[in-house]
Every structure is written in structure tokens, then in C-alpha cells.
Amino acid sequence: MENWLNSLQTDTPQEGFELAIKLARMGVKYTQPDMEVLKAGREEYGENAEFLINASQVVATHYQTVAEANHYWK
Amino acid sequence: MENWLNSLQTDTPQEGFELAIKLARMGVKYTQPDMEVLKAGREEYGENAEFLINASQVVATHYQTVAEANHYWK
């Protein structure tokens, strides 16, 4: 895969959160790189609240990593 | 997205918990920014106990991050 991640450092906690969102998306993309399949899957499931909460859990897990990498922006 | 997070520091453990709630909500909002879709999804699923427990798990994960960032308010 092309280069998409050079550093876990970000300037602010919000940029760190947005990096966590990106990491969550890339975890999905590596598992299912075929965009057509990905889109079909999302149509089935992707708008309901269960999907959204589970996606939010993945973001929370990555945010722990990113926040630690940035010493919690202190 | 507009600025919504400047710091993980809070004055008290309870304010930290409320920040964890906010982080959980923002994780959902980034994944599904269309409020109409979000509301429809919640109507389907959003009042049952499974949703509430899963949401509470996301909050617990973010609370680990916020508590660490605040040295557990000691």
C-alpha cells in the first residue's frame, strides 16, 4: 500500500482524534481493499446505530495510542 | 470540522467523565455526519439496552485516556 502514515505526532488533541479516525478507517481498508464490496457492505449495515457505536469503539482504542504517543498534549 | 477539543485536562474526575462522553459522541459524529441518518438509526436501535451498554463501553475506553491525561486527578 502507498505511504499514508509517517508519524503519530499531532499538534493538538483534536488532530490526534482525527488521526484515530483515519487509523480506524485504514484498519477496515486493509481488511477489505475492494471498494465496491466495502460500499455494498456499508449499505446493508452502515447506517444503523450498532455500526456507529462499534466504529466509535475502534476510534477510542486508536485514540488511546495516539494520545499516549503525544504525552496527552501536555 | 470546527474546533471542538483543545485539551484533555479537566478540573475533576466527573468533568473528565463528561469529556469521555463527548469523545464517544464525536466518534459517532465523524463516522456519520448526516444528522438525519443518525437520528433514524437511533430510533431503530438507540433505546435498547444493547446500544446503551456498547455506548457505555466506548465511554469507558475514552475515560481511560482522559484519566491518564489527568494523572487520575491525584
Place this chain on the structure above:
Amino acid sequence: MENWLNSLQTDTPQEGFELAIKLARMGVKYTQPDMEVLKAGREEYGENAEFLINASQVVATHYQTVAEANHYWK
């Protein structure tokens, strides 16, 4: 919300566990503050084993935070 959490410090590991239970419950309450809806949801789902295991996972996650805050009561 009224004040409900002043400290993560507890005297014993068991009191810490009971605080983790409280944190798990408050995570649910913030997400669904309407007690009537909450009770209806629990009747549907709240007595089966899946709910209990998921609730226990939330408690386990909060207990990590509380135990760390108390240096594992050593």
C-alpha cells in the same frame, strides 16, 4: 448533572470495584437519561446473559482505570 464523582481513590480493591460498577452505570445514564426508556430497554434485553457479559466488560474496563488510580492498592 449533579455532582456524583469527586475522586477515583478508594480504600480497598473491593470499593474500587464498586466504583467501577458505578462508572459503568453512569455511562449508561448519561447516554439515556430518561429512566422510563431505560427500564423498558432493560426489560427487553436486560436479563439475558449477553447483556450481563457486556455490562461486565464495561466494569472490567473501568476497573483498570480505578486500579491504576489507586496504584493497585499496594
Place this chain on the structure above:
Amino acid sequence: MENWLNSLQTDTPQEGFELAIKLARMGVKYTQPDMEVLKAGREEYGENAEFLINASQVVATHYQTVAEANHYWK
């Protein structure tokens, strides 16, 4: 509830694992203290593999806490 947890310290990694099992069970018991309801719920769900894997996840989370409390028995 009566006293059931005085320390997170154990002599061996295996005793620590068994403490994690106990913590997972107590998380369920606090959430549903009525043993009759608990047993009925388990009959429905409690023997299938999904329940067992989810219970094992709770144990794994508590084991992180117990292992850290014991400096990994080094």
C-alpha cells in the same frame, strides 16, 4: 455486599488468572444479583460459543489489571 476482595496480589500467574475469573463473575453478579434470573439467562445463552468468547474477553481485561498489579510475577 459482603467482603470478597482484599487484594489483587497473588503468588503465581495462574492464581492471578483465577482471580481474573472471579472478578469477571462478580461483575455479572453485581449487575444481576438475583440468582434465579441469572440461571435462567444462562440456560438461554450460556452454553453457546458466543457467550464463552465474550466471557473470555472480560477475563482477559481483568487479567491485564491483575498482572500489572503483580508486576507480571517477575
Place this chain on the structure above:
Amino acid sequence: MENWLNSLQTDTPQEGFELAIKLARMGVKYTQPDMEVLKAGREEYGENAEFLINASQVVATHYQTVAEANHYWK
């Protein structure tokens, strides 16, 4: 239960991963020690992808513990 775990130390990251697999299996076994019930449960559910991903999550959680116990084999 008989003695099955004396140490979290392993020589290599791969042996650590294999210990995490073992810990995940033992979590299941403590919860459901009756092998006949265990096998029946697995037949129902045990070959589908949901089970495999959930089992893999338990392994990932235990691997965090084992890796920390071994200072990441550095």
C-alpha cells in the same frame, strides 16, 4: 484446576503470541469446563467468521499482557 501456567516470560514474540492463544483458550475452559458442552457450542457457531474475529480479539488482549511482561522482547 491442575497447574498450567508458571510464568508469563517467553523467549520470543512468537512464543508470547502462542501463550496468548493458550490464555484465551483457558478463559473459555474455566467458564465452561464440560468438554461435551463446549464442543456442541462450537459446532453451532465455532466455524463462522464472527467467532473467529471475537476469539482473535481475546488473543490480542492477552498479547498486550504477555508483551508487556516481556518488555516487548527488546
Place this chain on the structure above:
Amino acid sequence: MENWLNSLQTDTPQEGFELAIKLARMGVKYTQPDMEVLKAGREEYGENAEFLINASQVVATHYQTVAEANHYWK
């Protein structure tokens, strides 16, 4: 199983992420080494969004381990 993991060290955060993907896959493979069963299971479930989010959660958990092992590539 043959040797497949010698180190958790990687040169870049992206290579660390790719290692986390590999660890997630190996967790599945150890649990179900029969490739035919694995493929059948994936056909049933493997293209929907629930599977992809759960797989992404496993990757996020392993990424915490790998990032810590690499001092967050700082």
C-alpha cells in the same frame, strides 16, 4: 507452526500498522487453521460491515502493543 514473528520492532508507524494487521490475521489462523473452513466462514459473513469493524478493533488492539514496543516511533 513455522516461524512467522521475530520482532515487534518496525522502522515506521505504517510498518507497525501492517504488523498489527498480520497479528490480527494470525490470531484467526491459530484458532481455525483449516483454510477451507476459514474461507467458507468468510463467504458467509466476511464482506459485511460488522465483520470489517470487528476486524478493525482487533487491529487497533494489536497496534497499541506494537506502538508501545516501538516507543511510538519518536
